[in-house]
Amino acid sequence: MRLLILGGTEFAGRAVVDAALAHGWEVTVFHRGRHQAPPGVRELLGDRTEPNGLAALAEGTWDAVVDTWSAAPTVVRDSARLLADRVGRYVYVSSCSVYAWPPVAVRDESAPLVVATPDAVDVPYEQAKRGGELAALDAFGADRTLLVRLGLLLGPRENVGRLPWWLERIARGGPVLAPGPRETPLQFIDVRDFAEWTLSAAAAGLGGAYNLLSPPAHSTMEELLTECVRVTGSTAELRWTDPAPILAAGVVPWSGLPIWVPQSEAAELHRAVYGLEVAKALDTGLTCRPAVETVADTWSWMQSIGGSAPLRPDRPGVGIDPSVEAELLGM
Numbered sequence: 001m002r003l004l005i006l007g008g009t010e011f012a013g014r015a016v017v018d019a020a021l022a023h024g025w026e027v028t029v030f031h032r033g034r035h036q037a038p039p040g041v042r043e044l045l046g047d048r049t050e051p052n053g054l055a056a057l058a059e060g061t062w063d064a065v066v067d068t069w070s071a072a073p074t075v076v077r078d079s080a081r082l083l084a085d086r087v088g089r090y091v092y093v094s095s096c097s098v099y100a101w102p103p104v105a106v107r108d109e110s111a112p113l114v115v116a117t118p119d120a121v122d123v124p125y126e127q128a129k130r131g132g133e134l135a136a137l138d139a140f141g142a143d144r145t146l147l148v149r150l151g152l153l154l155g156p157r158e159n160v161g162r163l164p165w166w167l168e169r170i171a172r173g174g175p176v177l178a179p180g181p182r183e184t185p186l187q188f189i190d191v192r193d194f195a196e197w198t199l200s201a202a203a204a205g206l207g208g209a210y211n212l213l214s215p216p217a218h219s220t221m222e223e224l225l226t227e228c229v230r231v232t233g234s235t236a237e238l239r240w241t242d243p244a245p246i247l248a249a250g251v252v253p254w255s256g257l258p259i260w261v262p263q264s265e266a267a268e269l270h271r272a273v274y275g276l277e278v279a280k281a282l283d284t285g286l287t288c289r290p291a292v293e294t295v296a297d298t299w300s301w302m303q304s305i306g307g308s309a310p311l312r313p314d315r316p317g318v319g320i321d322p323s324v325e326a327e328l329l330g331m
Contacts, residue, residue, distance in 0.1 A: 001203060002026045004062040004087065006048070006069065006079060009035035010312075011157045012093060012150075013068045015195040017041060023199065030057060048075045054082055064089040064202040071314075073131025077118045080139035090140040091202050094133050096151045096211055096276055097126040102268050108277035109149070109209045133209075147209040148198055151276055152259065155191035155294050156301035161318045162258035164309035166225065167299050169319070171232040171307070177325045178225055178238040179246055179260040185217035186224060186259065187274040190294045197286045210281045216274060219291035221260060227295040239329060249328055251320055258318045 003020050007013035008029035017038045020027050028042040037043040044056040048069070057079070065087045069076050080090055100112040116127040118135035136145045154163045170176055194212055201210070222240075229236050243262035247253075253261045253269060261270040278286070302309055311317070 001063040002028070002061070003199075003202075004028045004030065004057075004060070004065040004083075006030050006065065006067045008041070008066075009037060011159050012153060012191060012194065013066070014038060014157055015155070015191040016066050016198060019192065019195040019199055025199075028060070028062065048079060054079060057082060061086045062088070064091055066091045066093065066198065066202075067132070067136070068093040069132055070095075070125065071128055072121045073116070073118045073123070073128055073135050074121055076132040077135035077138065080136050084139040087140075089144050089146060089202055089205070089207075090136045091146045091148060091198060092132055092136040093198075094147050094149045094209075095126070095129045096149045096213070096272075098130040098133065098149065099272070101272070103272040103275070106277060107211075107271070107275055109211060109280060143207045145208075146198075146201055146206055148194070148201075149209055149211050150189065150194065151211070151213040151273065152186075152188035153191055153194060154188050154298065156297050157191065158298060159310055159312045160315055161309065161311050163224075163295065163298050164302060165258050165319045166228050167232060167295075167302060168308060170225070170228045170234050170236045173235045174237070175239050175329050175331065176225075176236045177246070177257070177320065177328050178240045179221065179257050179262070180240045180242055181262070182220065182222035182240055184221040184260065184263060184270075185274055186219045186221065186291075187213050187216045187276060188218065188259075188291075188294075189213050190289050193286070193288050197281065197284075200285055204284075206284060210284070211276050211278050212281050212286065213276050213278050214288040215278060215282070216276070218288060223291055224259065224295065227292045228299075231296045231299045241328060245328060249324055251324065251328075255316065255318050256320050 003025050008017045021040050030044040032047045033045045046056040047053040114126050114130050116130035118131050120131045243265045253266045263270045
């Protein structure tokens, strides 16, 4: 297949590029030139946020386009309109954040959605992603639009800082604040499993929305952090701590201690992040590798680039202040 990727040089987009090339697809990458394009692709340069920024895409035909844009929906709108007559299928990498709050009991693809518009410019993340969905649907129609609603995405090249933060913290050793309960269930997808399913779905001509995650309780906080200790070879001591004192100290679930959302004290947030229905994706061939493989391969990648993962400048930082951690550990 001939694939166009809008982006394609970082994390999710790069995983799609690598998988497509491995399958022998012809890949074109359109990006701003801030990062080196992957070897083996055709490269087009342009800034979608600037006037005439799509000029490099004025010509060319492709079987599918993959778009990972997360900001102004107008950017997706303009790209989709330009490509509608020359691309077979628009794959928009969206987010399960598009579901309305508070979360309903069954969070499948039919759950209520946030109110959004494809004509918005500066809106919160959830409205930006839903606006992007609407923009793609507007230009390509429901049959030719595949909406990939991601939840927690982990794996090599992660530039948001969630799993890399834990790996770096544990690699430093010493007592580590491990937020309990140990058995807190997690639900996420490895970036490479996302890429493989997305390409197979595009090739099969799938349309509509799909929650793309592992089944619920794919792993636990204990498995994830224990594996971080193992792969780093660290002498770190995980000190499991009840949620109450952590929350009382002002530590925010999900960002203060990445990935962690306690089931009882933050029940709605846990259900929103780790209680998503994924039967539709599983029925269309989604497979998810073990969590231990995701942790090990992320650490191997980090080691290959010097031990510290780069972070996206447009995302807020994550992680607990060392002084707060020390206080909670009684140090």
